[in-house]
Amino acid sequence: MISLIRHRPFMFSTVLLLFVLVIGSWARVLGQGGTGPGLFTVEAWQRAGDFVADLAGSGESGSPAFASWDAWREALRLASDTLAMSVLAAGLAAIGALLTVAFAASNLVGRGSVLGSALVGFTRGVYVLTRSVPELVWALIVVFVFSPGILAGAIALAIHNFGVLGRLGAEIVEDIDPAPVDALRTSGAGRVQLLLYGVLPQVLPQFVTFLLYRWEVIIRTSVVVGLVAASGLGYQLNLDLAFFRYTDVALLLIVYVLLVWFADILSIGLRKLAR
Amino acid sequence: MGSLNAALEPVSARWRNRFPGSRAQLTLLLLAAFTWSFFSIESPGGIIHTGGVDALTEIAGAFVTPDLTPGYLGMVIGDAWTTLSFAVAGMTVAVLLGVPMGVLASGVLQSGRFRRLGVMAGARGVLAVLRAVHEIVWAILFVAAFGLSPAAGVLAIGIPYAGIIGRILAERLQDAPPEPLASLRASGASAFEVLAYGRIPASAADVISYAFYRFECAVRAAAVLSFVGLGGLGLRISTALDDLAFERMWTPVFALVVLVVGIDLWSSQIRRRLLR
Numbered sequence: 001m002i003s004l005i006r007h008r009p010f011m012f013s014t015v016l017l018l019f020v021l022v023i024g025s026w027a028r029v030l031g032q033g034g035t036g037p038g039l040f041t042v043e044a045w046q047r048a049g050d051f052v053a054d055l056a057g058s059g060e061s062g063s064p065a066f067a068s069w070d071a072w073r074e075a076l077r078l079a080s081d082t083l084a085m086s087v088l089a090a091g092l093a094a095i096g097a098l099l100t101v102a103f104a105a106s107n108l109v110g111r112g113s114v115l116g117s118a119l120v121g122f123t124r125g126v127y128v129l130t131r132s133v134p135e136l137v138w139a140l141i142v143v144f145v146f147s148p149g150i151l152a153g154a155i156a157l158a159i160h161n162f163g164v165l166g167r168l169g170a171e172i173v174e175d176i177d178p179a180p181v182d183a184l185r186t187s188g189a190g191r192v193q194l195l196l197y198g199v200l201p202q203v204l205p206q207f208v209t210f211l212l213y214r215w216e217v218i219i220r221t222s223v224v225v226g227l228v229a230a231s232g233l234g235y236q237l238n239l240d241l242a243f244f245r246y247t248d249v250a251l252l253l254i255v256y257v258l259l260v261w262f263a264d265i266l267s268i269g270l271r272k273l274a275r
Numbered sequence: 276m277g278s279l280n281a282a283l284e285p286v287s288a289r290w291r292n293r294f295p296g297s298r299a300q301l302t303l304l305l306l307a308a309f310t311w312s313f314f315s316i317e318s319p320g321g322i323i324h325t326g327g328v329d330a331l332t333e334i335a336g337a338f339v340t341p342d343l344t345p346g347y348l349g350m351v352i353g354d355a356w357t358t359l360s361f362a363v364a365g366m367t368v369a370v371l372l373g374v375p376m377g378v379l380a381s382g383v384l385q386s387g388r389f390r391r392l393g394v395m396a397g398a399r400g401v402l403a404v405l406r407a408v409h410e411i412v413w414a415i416l417f418v419a420a421f422g423l424s425p426a427a428g429v430l431a432i433g434i435p436y437a438g439i440i441g442r443i444l445a446e447r448l449q450d451a452p453p454e455p456l457a458s459l460r461a462s463g464a465s466a467f468e469v470l471a472y473g474r475i476p477a478s479a480a481d482v483i484s485y486a487f488y489r490f491e492c493a494v495r496a497a498a499v500l501s502f503v504g505l506g507g508l509g510l511r512i513s514t515a516l517d518d519l520a521f522e523r524m525w526t527p528v529f530a531l532v533v534l535v536v537g538i539d540l541w542s543s544q545i546r547r548r549l550l551r
Binding site for chain 1: 297298300301304305308309311312313315316317321322323324327328330331334356357359360361362363364367403404407408409411412415416419420421422424425428429495496498499502505506509512513516524528531532534535536541544545548
Protein backbone atom coordinates (compact mmCIF):
# COMPACT_ATOMS: atom_id res chain seq x y z
CA MET A 1 0.00 0.00 0.00
CA ILE A 2 2.87 2.36 0.86
CA SER A 3 4.35 1.77 -2.57
CA LEU A 4 1.04 2.73 -4.18
CA ILE A 5 1.13 6.11 -2.46
CA ARG A 6 4.75 6.74 -3.35
CA HIS A 7 4.04 6.08 -7.03
CA ARG A 8 0.75 7.90 -7.03
CA PRO A 9 1.07 9.74 -10.40
CA PHE A 10 1.92 6.55 -12.30
CA MET A 11 -0.74 4.44 -10.62
CA PHE A 12 -3.29 7.21 -11.08
CA SER A 13 -2.61 7.38 -14.81
CA THR A 14 -2.65 3.56 -15.06
CA VAL A 15 -6.09 3.39 -13.45
CA LEU A 16 -7.31 6.29 -15.60
CA LEU A 17 -5.99 4.62 -18.77
CA LEU A 18 -7.61 1.31 -17.85
CA PHE A 19 -10.89 3.11 -17.20
CA VAL A 20 -10.77 4.90 -20.58
CA LEU A 21 -9.81 1.64 -22.34
CA VAL A 22 -12.71 -0.27 -20.79
CA ILE A 23 -15.31 2.41 -21.59
CA GLY A 24 -13.97 2.96 -25.11
CA SER A 25 -13.74 -0.76 -25.83
CA TRP A 26 -17.24 -1.55 -24.70
CA ALA A 27 -18.56 1.36 -26.75
CA ARG A 28 -16.67 0.02 -29.75
CA VAL A 29 -17.78 -3.59 -29.22
CA LEU A 30 -21.42 -2.84 -28.53
CA GLY A 31 -21.52 -0.39 -31.44
CA GLN A 32 -20.69 -3.20 -33.84
CA GLY A 33 -23.72 -4.91 -35.32
CA GLY A 34 -23.85 -8.65 -35.93
CA THR A 35 -26.00 -10.92 -38.01
CA GLY A 36 -27.24 -12.87 -35.00
CA PRO A 37 -29.86 -11.77 -32.51
CA GLY A 38 -28.64 -9.77 -29.52
CA LEU A 39 -27.29 -11.79 -26.64
CA PHE A 40 -30.00 -10.68 -24.23
CA THR A 41 -32.97 -11.65 -26.38
CA VAL A 42 -35.26 -14.64 -25.91
CA GLU A 43 -34.54 -15.72 -29.47
CA ALA A 44 -30.79 -15.97 -28.84
CA TRP A 45 -31.25 -18.21 -25.82
CA GLN A 46 -33.78 -20.36 -27.66
CA ARG A 47 -31.23 -20.84 -30.41
CA ALA A 48 -28.58 -21.73 -27.84
CA GLY A 49 -30.99 -24.18 -26.22
CA ASP A 50 -31.73 -25.80 -29.57
CA PHE A 51 -28.02 -26.08 -30.23
CA VAL A 52 -27.40 -27.85 -26.93
CA ALA A 53 -30.34 -30.18 -27.62
CA ASP A 54 -28.86 -30.94 -31.05
CA LEU A 55 -25.52 -31.77 -29.41
CA ALA A 56 -27.36 -34.21 -27.17
CA GLY A 57 -28.87 -35.87 -30.26
CA SER A 58 -32.47 -34.61 -30.26
CA GLY A 59 -32.48 -33.65 -33.93
CA GLU A 60 -31.15 -36.91 -35.31
CA SER A 61 -33.09 -40.00 -36.31
CA GLY A 62 -30.28 -42.55 -35.92
CA SER A 63 -28.32 -43.31 -32.79
CA PRO A 64 -26.04 -40.46 -31.68
CA ALA A 65 -22.34 -40.64 -32.56
CA PHE A 66 -21.21 -40.78 -28.95
CA ALA A 67 -23.14 -44.04 -28.52
CA SER A 68 -21.18 -45.70 -31.31
CA TRP A 69 -17.98 -47.61 -30.61
CA ASP A 70 -16.61 -46.98 -34.11
CA ALA A 71 -17.12 -43.23 -33.77
CA TRP A 72 -15.22 -43.29 -30.46
CA ARG A 73 -12.35 -45.23 -32.03
CA GLU A 74 -12.12 -42.72 -34.87
CA ALA A 75 -12.25 -39.78 -32.43
CA LEU A 76 -9.48 -41.32 -30.31
CA ARG A 77 -7.35 -41.77 -33.43
CA LEU A 78 -7.80 -38.06 -34.18
CA ALA A 79 -6.96 -37.27 -30.55
CA SER A 80 -3.73 -39.22 -30.95
CA ASP A 81 -2.87 -37.06 -34.01
CA THR A 82 -3.57 -33.93 -31.98
CA LEU A 83 -1.43 -35.28 -29.13
CA ALA A 84 1.43 -36.02 -31.53
CA MET A 85 1.17 -32.51 -33.00
CA SER A 86 1.41 -30.95 -29.54
CA VAL A 87 4.39 -33.07 -28.47
CA LEU A 88 6.23 -32.37 -31.72
CA ALA A 89 5.50 -28.64 -31.34
CA ALA A 90 6.71 -28.54 -27.73
CA GLY A 91 9.88 -30.41 -28.68
CA LEU A 92 10.72 -28.20 -31.66
CA ALA A 93 10.03 -25.02 -29.66
CA ALA A 94 12.22 -26.24 -26.78
CA ILE A 95 15.10 -27.13 -29.10
CA GLY A 96 14.88 -23.74 -30.81
CA ALA A 97 14.75 -21.87 -27.52
CA LEU A 98 17.63 -23.83 -25.94
CA LEU A 99 19.84 -23.23 -28.98
CA THR A 100 19.26 -19.47 -28.97
CA VAL A 101 18.63 -18.54 -25.34
CA ALA A 102 22.30 -17.92 -24.52
CA PHE A 103 22.33 -15.07 -27.06
CA ALA A 104 19.33 -13.42 -25.39
CA ALA A 105 20.77 -13.32 -21.86
CA SER A 106 22.61 -10.07 -21.16
CA ASN A 107 24.65 -11.67 -18.35
CA LEU A 108 26.21 -14.09 -20.85
CA VAL A 109 26.85 -12.04 -24.01
CA GLY A 110 25.74 -8.46 -23.47
CA ARG A 111 28.22 -7.33 -20.89
CA GLY A 112 29.84 -4.10 -22.04
CA SER A 113 30.31 -4.82 -25.73
CA VAL A 114 28.25 -3.14 -28.45
CA LEU A 115 28.17 -6.32 -30.52
CA GLY A 116 26.98 -8.31 -27.52
CA SER A 117 24.14 -5.91 -26.73
CA ALA A 118 23.16 -5.89 -30.39
CA LEU A 119 23.03 -9.71 -30.37
CA VAL A 120 20.89 -9.70 -27.23
CA GLY A 121 18.57 -7.10 -28.76
CA PHE A 122 18.27 -9.02 -32.02
CA THR A 123 17.52 -12.36 -30.36
CA ARG A 124 14.94 -10.78 -28.10
CA GLY A 125 13.42 -9.04 -31.12
CA VAL A 126 12.99 -12.41 -32.81
CA TYR A 127 11.36 -13.76 -29.64
CA VAL A 128 8.94 -10.82 -29.50
CA LEU A 129 8.00 -11.17 -33.17
CA THR A 130 7.36 -14.91 -32.97
CA ARG A 131 5.52 -14.59 -29.65
CA SER A 132 3.27 -11.70 -30.74
CA VAL A 133 1.73 -13.60 -33.63
CA PRO A 134 -0.85 -16.19 -32.54
CA GLU A 135 -0.42 -19.85 -33.50
CA LEU A 136 -3.37 -19.82 -35.88
CA VAL A 137 -1.93 -16.93 -37.90
CA TRP A 138 1.43 -18.72 -38.07
CA ALA A 139 -0.50 -21.76 -39.32
CA LEU A 140 -2.03 -19.69 -42.15
CA ILE A 141 1.48 -18.62 -43.17
CA VAL A 142 3.11 -22.03 -42.65
CA VAL A 143 0.69 -23.85 -44.97
CA PHE A 144 2.05 -21.72 -47.82
CA VAL A 145 5.33 -23.55 -47.40
CA PHE A 146 4.55 -26.94 -45.82
CA SER A 147 1.89 -29.44 -46.81
CA PRO A 148 -1.06 -29.33 -44.42
CA GLY A 149 -0.78 -31.99 -41.75
CA ILE A 150 0.66 -32.73 -38.35
CA LEU A 151 4.06 -31.28 -39.18
CA ALA A 152 2.69 -27.98 -40.54
CA GLY A 153 0.50 -27.56 -37.47
CA ALA A 154 3.39 -28.44 -35.17
CA ILE A 155 5.65 -25.91 -36.86
CA ALA A 156 3.05 -23.16 -36.47
CA LEU A 157 2.64 -23.99 -32.78
CA ALA A 158 6.40 -24.25 -32.38
CA ILE A 159 7.14 -20.80 -33.87
CA HIS A 160 4.88 -19.04 -31.37
CA ASN A 161 6.04 -21.12 -28.41
CA PHE A 162 9.68 -20.67 -29.41
CA GLY A 163 9.18 -16.98 -28.63
CA VAL A 164 7.39 -17.70 -25.35
CA LEU A 165 9.97 -20.23 -24.13
CA GLY A 166 12.90 -18.12 -25.36
CA ARG A 167 11.71 -15.13 -23.39
CA LEU A 168 11.09 -17.22 -20.27
CA GLY A 169 14.42 -18.96 -20.74
CA ALA A 170 16.30 -15.67 -21.03
CA GLU A 171 14.72 -14.48 -17.78
CA ILE A 172 15.75 -17.72 -16.03
CA VAL A 173 19.32 -17.48 -17.38
CA GLU A 174 19.65 -13.88 -16.23
CA ASP A 175 18.60 -14.88 -12.72
CA ILE A 176 21.20 -17.65 -12.28
CA ASP A 177 23.77 -17.74 -9.54
CA PRO A 178 27.04 -16.47 -11.11
CA ALA A 179 29.31 -18.27 -8.59
CA PRO A 180 29.46 -21.72 -10.27
CA VAL A 181 30.06 -20.10 -13.66
CA ASP A 182 32.88 -17.94 -12.26
CA ALA A 183 34.43 -20.96 -10.54
CA LEU A 184 34.45 -22.85 -13.85
CA ARG A 185 35.88 -19.85 -15.68
CA THR A 186 38.77 -19.40 -13.23
CA SER A 187 39.57 -23.10 -13.56
CA GLY A 188 39.98 -22.61 -17.29
CA ALA A 189 36.68 -23.81 -18.79
CA GLY A 190 35.88 -22.73 -22.34
CA ARG A 191 32.67 -21.01 -23.44
CA VAL A 192 30.85 -24.20 -24.39
CA GLN A 193 31.93 -25.87 -21.15
CA LEU A 194 30.68 -22.86 -19.18
CA LEU A 195 27.28 -23.23 -20.83
CA LEU A 196 27.09 -27.00 -20.45
CA TYR A 197 28.36 -27.31 -16.88
CA GLY A 198 27.77 -23.86 -15.38
CA VAL A 199 24.55 -22.52 -16.87
CA LEU A 200 22.54 -25.48 -18.15
CA PRO A 201 22.30 -27.46 -14.88
CA GLN A 202 20.95 -24.36 -13.10
CA VAL A 203 18.47 -23.51 -15.84
CA LEU A 204 17.17 -26.86 -17.02
CA PRO A 205 14.82 -27.90 -14.15
CA GLN A 206 12.91 -24.62 -14.28
CA PHE A 207 12.94 -24.63 -18.08
CA VAL A 208 11.48 -28.14 -18.23
CA THR A 209 8.80 -27.15 -15.73
CA PHE A 210 7.78 -24.25 -17.97
CA LEU A 211 7.96 -26.47 -21.03
CA LEU A 212 5.51 -28.91 -19.44
CA TYR A 213 3.28 -26.05 -18.35
CA ARG A 214 3.43 -24.68 -21.90
CA TRP A 215 2.59 -28.12 -23.28
CA GLU A 216 -0.77 -27.94 -21.48
CA VAL A 217 -1.43 -24.72 -23.37
CA ILE A 218 -0.17 -26.19 -26.64
CA ILE A 219 -2.50 -29.18 -26.49
CA ARG A 220 -5.51 -26.90 -26.10
CA THR A 221 -4.33 -24.87 -29.07
CA SER A 222 -3.48 -27.92 -31.22
CA VAL A 223 -7.19 -28.37 -31.80
CA VAL A 224 -7.50 -24.84 -33.15
CA VAL A 225 -4.41 -25.08 -35.32
CA GLY A 226 -5.82 -28.35 -36.68
CA LEU A 227 -8.58 -26.27 -38.30
CA VAL A 228 -6.02 -24.69 -40.61
CA ALA A 229 -3.41 -27.44 -40.77
CA ALA A 230 -6.11 -29.98 -41.67
CA SER A 231 -5.38 -32.61 -39.05
CA GLY A 232 -6.57 -34.00 -35.78
CA LEU A 233 -9.66 -33.17 -33.75
CA GLY A 234 -9.92 -29.54 -34.88
CA TYR A 235 -10.27 -30.32 -38.57
CA GLN A 236 -12.96 -32.91 -37.98
CA LEU A 237 -14.78 -30.59 -35.56
CA ASN A 238 -15.04 -27.93 -38.23
CA LEU A 239 -16.23 -30.44 -40.86
CA ASP A 240 -18.91 -31.86 -38.56
CA LEU A 241 -20.15 -28.38 -37.66
CA ALA A 242 -20.29 -27.42 -41.33
CA PHE A 243 -22.40 -30.51 -42.12
CA PHE A 244 -24.60 -30.12 -39.02
CA ARG A 245 -23.48 -33.48 -37.60
CA TYR A 246 -24.10 -32.27 -34.08
CA THR A 247 -23.70 -35.52 -32.16
CA ASP A 248 -20.31 -35.98 -33.82
CA VAL A 249 -19.46 -32.46 -32.64
CA ALA A 250 -20.52 -33.44 -29.12
CA LEU A 251 -18.34 -36.57 -29.23
CA LEU A 252 -15.30 -34.59 -30.44
CA LEU A 253 -15.82 -32.02 -27.67
CA ILE A 254 -15.97 -34.80 -25.06
CA VAL A 255 -12.77 -36.36 -26.40
CA TYR A 256 -11.12 -32.91 -26.52
CA VAL A 257 -11.90 -32.14 -22.87
CA LEU A 258 -10.75 -35.63 -21.84
CA LEU A 259 -7.50 -35.11 -23.76
CA VAL A 260 -6.93 -31.73 -22.09
CA TRP A 261 -7.54 -33.17 -18.63
CA PHE A 262 -5.31 -36.15 -19.38
CA ALA A 263 -2.57 -33.72 -20.46
CA ASP A 264 -3.01 -31.60 -17.31
CA ILE A 265 -2.71 -34.62 -15.02
CA LEU A 266 0.26 -36.02 -16.95
CA SER A 267 1.96 -32.64 -16.88
CA ILE A 268 1.53 -32.32 -13.12
CA GLY A 269 3.03 -35.78 -12.69
CA LEU A 270 5.96 -35.03 -14.98
CA ARG A 271 6.59 -31.69 -13.27
CA LYS A 272 7.07 -33.62 -10.05
CA LEU A 273 9.86 -35.52 -11.80
CA ALA A 274 11.47 -32.29 -13.00
CA ARG A 275 12.16 -31.08 -9.48
CA MET B 276 12.67 -8.37 -14.13
CA GLY B 277 11.29 -11.81 -14.67
CA SER B 278 7.74 -10.63 -14.21
CA LEU B 279 6.14 -13.54 -16.05
CA ASN B 280 8.42 -16.05 -14.34
CA ALA B 281 7.52 -14.66 -10.98
CA ALA B 282 3.83 -14.78 -11.78
CA LEU B 283 4.05 -18.42 -12.88
CA GLU B 284 6.51 -19.47 -10.21
CA PRO B 285 3.93 -20.59 -7.61
CA VAL B 286 2.47 -23.03 -10.13
CA SER B 287 5.76 -24.88 -10.24
CA ALA B 288 7.13 -24.12 -6.78
CA ARG B 289 4.75 -26.58 -5.18
CA TRP B 290 6.60 -29.51 -6.63
CA ARG B 291 10.11 -28.32 -5.93
CA ASN B 292 12.44 -30.74 -4.18
CA ARG B 293 9.74 -33.34 -3.62
CA PHE B 294 11.12 -35.93 -6.00
CA PRO B 295 14.89 -35.57 -6.24
CA GLY B 296 16.84 -37.93 -8.45
CA SER B 297 14.09 -38.63 -10.93
CA ARG B 298 15.32 -36.34 -13.67
CA ALA B 299 16.90 -39.11 -15.73
CA GLN B 300 13.52 -40.83 -15.98
CA LEU B 301 11.91 -37.58 -17.06
CA THR B 302 14.55 -36.98 -19.73
CA LEU B 303 13.99 -40.46 -21.13
CA LEU B 304 10.21 -40.02 -21.09
CA LEU B 305 10.35 -36.67 -22.89
CA LEU B 306 12.79 -37.97 -25.52
CA ALA B 307 10.60 -41.03 -26.10
CA ALA B 308 7.49 -38.88 -26.52
CA PHE B 309 9.28 -36.57 -28.95
CA THR B 310 10.53 -39.55 -31.01
CA TRP B 311 7.02 -41.04 -31.06
CA SER B 312 5.60 -37.74 -32.36
CA PHE B 313 8.00 -37.85 -35.31
CA PHE B 314 6.58 -41.19 -36.44
CA SER B 315 3.11 -39.67 -36.62
CA ILE B 316 4.09 -37.34 -39.44
CA GLU B 317 2.42 -38.49 -42.64
CA SER B 318 3.27 -36.71 -45.84
CA PRO B 319 1.92 -38.47 -48.92
CA GLY B 320 2.55 -35.40 -51.09
CA GLY B 321 5.97 -34.45 -49.69
CA ILE B 322 6.64 -32.36 -46.61
CA ILE B 323 7.18 -29.11 -48.51
CA HIS B 324 4.80 -27.90 -51.23
CA THR B 325 5.97 -27.62 -54.78
CA GLY B 326 6.74 -23.91 -54.82
CA GLY B 327 6.92 -23.83 -51.03
CA VAL B 328 10.48 -22.55 -51.07
CA ASP B 329 9.53 -19.75 -53.48
CA ALA B 330 6.65 -18.80 -51.19
CA LEU B 331 9.04 -18.69 -48.26
CA THR B 332 11.44 -16.35 -50.08
CA GLU B 333 8.54 -14.09 -51.05
CA ILE B 334 7.20 -13.99 -47.49
CA ALA B 335 10.66 -13.27 -46.09
CA GLY B 336 11.31 -10.60 -48.73
CA ALA B 337 8.04 -8.84 -47.92
CA PHE B 338 9.10 -8.68 -44.25
CA VAL B 339 11.47 -5.78 -44.98
CA THR B 340 9.04 -4.05 -47.36
CA PRO B 341 5.70 -4.00 -45.51
CA ASP B 342 2.90 -1.91 -47.04
CA LEU B 343 3.07 1.40 -45.16
CA THR B 344 1.07 3.59 -47.54
CA PRO B 345 -1.03 6.04 -45.45
CA GLY B 346 -4.37 4.68 -46.61
CA TYR B 347 -3.53 1.07 -45.71
CA LEU B 348 -1.78 2.06 -42.49
CA GLY B 349 -4.93 3.92 -41.43
CA MET B 350 -7.05 0.81 -42.00
CA VAL B 351 -4.59 -1.33 -40.03
CA ILE B 352 -4.66 1.13 -37.11
CA GLY B 353 -8.47 0.92 -37.14
CA ASP B 354 -8.20 -2.88 -37.09
CA ALA B 355 -5.72 -2.71 -34.21
CA TRP B 356 -8.27 -0.70 -32.21
CA THR B 357 -11.00 -3.26 -33.02
CA THR B 358 -8.78 -6.10 -31.86
CA LEU B 359 -7.69 -4.21 -28.73
CA SER B 360 -11.29 -3.34 -27.83
CA PHE B 361 -12.43 -6.97 -28.09
CA ALA B 362 -9.48 -7.98 -25.91
CA VAL B 363 -10.30 -5.33 -23.28
CA ALA B 364 -14.02 -6.18 -23.28
CA GLY B 365 -13.18 -9.89 -22.95
CA MET B 366 -10.80 -9.17 -20.08
CA THR B 367 -13.46 -7.17 -18.20
CA VAL B 368 -15.75 -10.21 -18.34
CA ALA B 369 -12.84 -12.45 -17.30
CA VAL B 370 -11.96 -10.29 -14.29
CA LEU B 371 -15.57 -9.71 -13.18
CA LEU B 372 -16.26 -13.46 -13.37
CA GLY B 373 -12.83 -14.83 -12.43
CA VAL B 374 -12.06 -12.76 -9.31
CA PRO B 375 -15.16 -13.74 -7.27
CA MET B 376 -14.84 -17.34 -8.46
CA GLY B 377 -11.15 -17.32 -7.55
CA VAL B 378 -11.88 -16.03 -4.04
CA LEU B 379 -14.46 -18.79 -3.58
CA ALA B 380 -12.08 -21.40 -4.99
CA SER B 381 -9.36 -20.37 -2.54
CA GLY B 382 -11.71 -21.17 0.33
CA VAL B 383 -10.30 -18.38 2.51
CA LEU B 384 -13.66 -16.81 3.34
CA GLN B 385 -15.45 -19.95 4.51
CA SER B 386 -15.22 -21.28 8.00
CA GLY B 387 -16.26 -24.80 8.87
CA ARG B 388 -14.37 -27.66 7.28
CA PHE B 389 -17.07 -29.31 5.17
CA ARG B 390 -18.64 -26.10 3.92
CA ARG B 391 -15.21 -24.83 2.97
CA LEU B 392 -14.22 -27.97 1.07
CA GLY B 393 -17.60 -28.04 -0.68
CA VAL B 394 -17.37 -24.45 -1.88
CA MET B 395 -13.74 -24.91 -2.91
CA ALA B 396 -14.40 -28.09 -4.87
CA GLY B 397 -17.44 -26.58 -6.57
CA ALA B 398 -15.70 -23.35 -7.59
CA ARG B 399 -12.57 -25.19 -8.72
CA GLY B 400 -14.61 -27.58 -10.83
CA VAL B 401 -16.40 -24.72 -12.57
CA LEU B 402 -13.11 -22.90 -13.21
CA ALA B 403 -11.58 -26.10 -14.62
CA VAL B 404 -14.47 -26.56 -17.06
CA LEU B 405 -14.29 -22.91 -18.16
CA ARG B 406 -10.60 -23.09 -19.00
CA ALA B 407 -10.53 -26.61 -20.45
CA VAL B 408 -11.91 -25.43 -23.79
CA HIS B 409 -9.78 -23.11 -25.93
CA GLU B 410 -11.16 -19.62 -26.64
CA ILE B 411 -11.49 -20.29 -30.36
CA VAL B 412 -13.49 -23.45 -29.71
CA TRP B 413 -15.73 -21.39 -27.40
CA ALA B 414 -16.06 -18.85 -30.23
CA ILE B 415 -17.05 -21.51 -32.75
CA LEU B 416 -19.64 -22.87 -30.33
CA PHE B 417 -21.01 -19.42 -29.50
CA VAL B 418 -21.35 -18.51 -33.14
CA ALA B 419 -23.10 -21.83 -33.77
CA ALA B 420 -25.41 -21.20 -30.81
CA PHE B 421 -26.02 -17.44 -30.87
CA GLY B 422 -25.14 -16.53 -34.43
CA LEU B 423 -22.51 -14.00 -35.35
CA SER B 424 -22.55 -11.22 -32.78
CA PRO B 425 -19.90 -9.15 -30.98
CA ALA B 426 -21.06 -10.61 -27.67
CA ALA B 427 -20.02 -14.06 -28.90
CA GLY B 428 -16.47 -12.78 -29.37
CA VAL B 429 -16.36 -11.09 -25.97
CA LEU B 430 -17.69 -14.16 -24.15
CA ALA B 431 -15.37 -16.47 -26.07
CA ILE B 432 -12.42 -14.61 -24.56
CA GLY B 433 -13.99 -13.82 -21.19
CA ILE B 434 -15.12 -17.31 -20.21
CA PRO B 435 -11.91 -19.36 -20.54
CA TYR B 436 -9.79 -16.47 -19.21
CA ALA B 437 -12.05 -16.21 -16.15
CA GLY B 438 -11.19 -19.86 -15.51
CA ILE B 439 -7.44 -19.20 -15.71
CA ILE B 440 -7.42 -15.94 -13.73
CA GLY B 441 -9.64 -17.52 -11.05
CA ARG B 442 -7.27 -20.46 -10.66
CA ILE B 443 -4.14 -18.30 -10.39
CA LEU B 444 -5.86 -15.94 -7.93
CA ALA B 445 -7.01 -18.86 -5.77
CA GLU B 446 -3.48 -20.31 -5.64
CA ARG B 447 -1.87 -16.98 -4.80
CA LEU B 448 -4.41 -16.20 -2.07
CA GLN B 449 -3.71 -19.59 -0.48
CA ASP B 450 0.05 -19.14 -0.74
CA ALA B 451 0.11 -15.78 1.07
CA PRO B 452 2.79 -15.81 3.83
CA PRO B 453 1.08 -16.89 7.08
CA GLU B 454 2.78 -14.60 9.66
CA PRO B 455 1.06 -11.29 8.72
CA LEU B 456 -2.25 -13.15 8.47
CA ALA B 457 -1.81 -14.61 11.95
CA SER B 458 -1.10 -11.18 13.44
CA LEU B 459 -4.18 -9.76 11.69
CA ARG B 460 -6.29 -12.56 13.15
CA ALA B 461 -4.75 -12.05 16.58
CA SER B 462 -5.84 -8.41 16.49
CA GLY B 463 -9.41 -9.51 15.85
CA ALA B 464 -9.76 -9.19 12.08
CA SER B 465 -12.64 -11.06 10.42
CA ALA B 466 -12.03 -13.51 7.57
CA PHE B 467 -12.98 -10.78 5.12
CA GLU B 468 -10.59 -8.27 6.72
CA VAL B 469 -7.78 -10.83 6.63
CA LEU B 470 -8.51 -11.23 2.92
CA ALA B 471 -8.64 -7.49 2.24
CA TYR B 472 -5.63 -6.39 4.33
CA GLY B 473 -3.51 -9.54 4.38
CA ARG B 474 -3.97 -11.87 1.45
CA ILE B 475 -4.86 -9.43 -1.33
CA PRO B 476 -1.90 -7.04 -0.76
CA ALA B 477 0.45 -10.06 -0.55
CA SER B 478 -0.68 -11.50 -3.86
CA ALA B 479 -1.57 -8.32 -5.80
CA ALA B 480 1.70 -7.95 -7.72
CA ASP B 481 1.71 -11.52 -9.03
CA VAL B 482 -1.98 -11.59 -9.87
CA ILE B 483 -1.83 -8.24 -11.68
CA SER B 484 1.24 -9.38 -13.64
CA TYR B 485 -0.56 -12.54 -14.58
CA ALA B 486 -3.73 -10.67 -15.56
CA PHE B 487 -1.66 -8.42 -17.81
CA TYR B 488 -0.01 -11.46 -19.36
CA ARG B 489 -3.51 -12.78 -20.03
CA PHE B 490 -4.44 -9.39 -21.48
CA GLU B 491 -1.57 -9.89 -23.93
CA CYS B 492 -2.97 -13.34 -24.77
CA ALA B 493 -6.43 -11.79 -25.15
CA VAL B 494 -5.09 -9.43 -27.82
CA ARG B 495 -3.81 -12.44 -29.78
CA ALA B 496 -7.09 -14.27 -29.21
CA ALA B 497 -9.09 -11.25 -30.38
CA ALA B 498 -6.94 -11.07 -33.50
CA VAL B 499 -7.71 -14.71 -34.26
CA LEU B 500 -11.39 -14.31 -33.38
CA SER B 501 -11.65 -11.77 -36.15
CA PHE B 502 -11.62 -14.75 -38.55
CA VAL B 503 -15.02 -15.62 -37.14
CA GLY B 504 -16.23 -12.43 -38.79
CA LEU B 505 -15.71 -9.76 -36.16
CA GLY B 506 -13.15 -7.71 -38.06
CA GLY B 507 -9.72 -6.73 -36.77
CA LEU B 508 -6.08 -7.57 -37.37
CA GLY B 509 -6.58 -11.29 -38.00
CA LEU B 510 -9.11 -10.71 -40.76
CA ARG B 511 -6.72 -8.19 -42.35
CA ILE B 512 -3.91 -10.76 -42.22
CA SER B 513 -5.99 -13.57 -43.73
CA THR B 514 -7.37 -11.28 -46.46
CA ALA B 515 -3.82 -10.29 -47.42
CA LEU B 516 -2.79 -13.97 -47.45
CA ASP B 517 -5.75 -14.88 -49.66
CA ASP B 518 -4.56 -12.24 -52.14
CA LEU B 519 -0.94 -13.48 -51.81
CA ALA B 520 -0.11 -9.87 -50.86
CA PHE B 521 2.63 -10.57 -48.33
CA GLU B 522 3.59 -6.88 -48.05
CA ARG B 523 0.09 -6.20 -46.78
CA MET B 524 0.25 -9.19 -44.43
CA TRP B 525 3.26 -7.94 -42.46
CA THR B 526 1.72 -4.52 -41.63
CA PRO B 527 -1.03 -5.93 -39.35
CA VAL B 528 1.48 -8.45 -37.96
CA PHE B 529 3.71 -5.55 -36.90
CA ALA B 530 0.66 -3.80 -35.40
CA LEU B 531 0.13 -6.92 -33.29
CA VAL B 532 3.77 -6.78 -32.18
CA VAL B 533 3.33 -3.13 -31.16
CA LEU B 534 0.24 -3.95 -29.07
CA VAL B 535 1.93 -6.90 -27.36
CA VAL B 536 5.14 -4.99 -26.59
CA GLY B 537 3.11 -2.04 -25.29
CA ILE B 538 1.15 -4.21 -22.87
CA ASP B 539 4.34 -5.97 -21.79
CA LEU B 540 6.11 -2.70 -20.98
CA TRP B 541 3.09 -1.32 -19.14
CA SER B 542 2.83 -4.51 -17.09
CA SER B 543 6.49 -4.53 -16.08
CA GLN B 544 6.28 -0.85 -15.04
CA ILE B 545 3.30 -1.61 -12.79
CA ARG B 546 4.97 -4.66 -11.30
CA ARG B 547 8.18 -2.77 -10.56
CA ARG B 548 6.23 -0.18 -8.61
CA LEU B 549 4.08 -2.69 -6.76
CA LEU B 550 7.09 -4.65 -5.55
CA ARG B 551 9.20 -1.73 -4.37
